[in-house]
Amino acid sequence: MAELDNDKPFSQACENNQEPIFNILKDAFADKTSILEVGSGTGQHAVYMAPRMTHLQWQTSDLSENANGINRWINDEQAVNVLRPLELDIAKHWPNPDLVSNFDGLYSANTCHIMPWETVQSFLAGMESMQEGSRVAIYGPFKYGGEYTSESNERFDHWLKAQEAHRGIRDFEAVAEMANKSGLELLDDHKMPANNQLLIWQKR
Ligand SMILES: C[S@@+](CC[C@H](N)C(=O)[O-])C[C@H]1O[C@@H](n2cnc3c(N)ncnc32)[C@H](O)[C@@H]1O
Incomplete structure (x- = not known):
């Protein structure tokens, strides 16, 4: 048996949130066949979620610098329904109607507060x-x-902005308005552990 690659990029947050997120995605994506993940990061969510939803294919993507780490997680987990990462920089390669029309699901975690608001x-x-x-x-x-859902989120927002001025926790209402303009109907707003949300929309 091949040895596991123990030095690959690792996110403790993914380890903590993957099960609660999966418990919602398994219903949200129950009849979906093909998911595009934007900003896969380490790839941990992909290799956790996809093998538990064998009815679908999970396409990873991120900036090119993260491809190696995602590939290392796919190699170790031998997740057959996870596709190797696409280089997808939303600031450069988006909107992309030819790409998105291939998918009936899209998943993205912890990207809206990292990308500049114009990119979001x-x-x-x-x-x-x-x-x-x-x-x-x-x-x-x-x-x-306009209010944070917790003091820790307020501290996190200040920390994000100190790292890069364009980062920051977004207003749900502004995101929802943009989503609505794109023909997305909000189905659920799940309150998640550690003061996060999981927003589920359906295209009209
Ligand atoms: C905080 S990490 C979250 C990673 C992973 N989804 C998770 O939950 O652990 C933010 C991710 O967004 C990606 N990202 C940042 N700007 C992006 C852009 N313009 N287009 C696509 N992905 C981007 C980063 O490379 C990084 O993987």
Whole structure:
């Protein structure tokens, strides 16, 4: 048996949140066949989720610098329904109607507070090309009515902005408005552990 690659990139947050996220995605994506994950990061979510949803294929993607780590997780887990990462920079390669029309699901975790707001807007606008009935699942922290949902999220937001001025926790209402303009109907807003949300939309 091949030895496991123990030095690959690792996210403790993924280890903590993957099961609660899966418990929702298994229903949200129950009749979906092909999921595009944007900003796969280490690839841990992909190799956790996909083998538990063998009815679908899970396409990973991220900036090119993360491809190696994602491939290392796919190699170790031998996840047959996880596809090798696409180089997908939302700031450069999006909107991308030819790409998104191949998928009936889109998943992205912890990306909206990392990408600049203009890129988040473009990301949401590009979902207009999804097929009717497609599902979109976006995980991460959000503000509601301009308020943080916790003191720790407020501290996190200040920390994000100190790292890069364009980063920051987004307003749920602004995200929801953009999603609505793209023809996405909000089905659920799940409150998740550690003051995160999992937003589920369906394309009209
Ligand atoms: C905080 S990490 C989250 C990674 C993973 N989804 C998770 O939950 O652990 C943010 C991810 O967004 C990706 N990202 C940042 N800007 C991006 C862009 N313009 N297009 C696509 N992905 C981007 C980063 O490379 C990184 O993998």
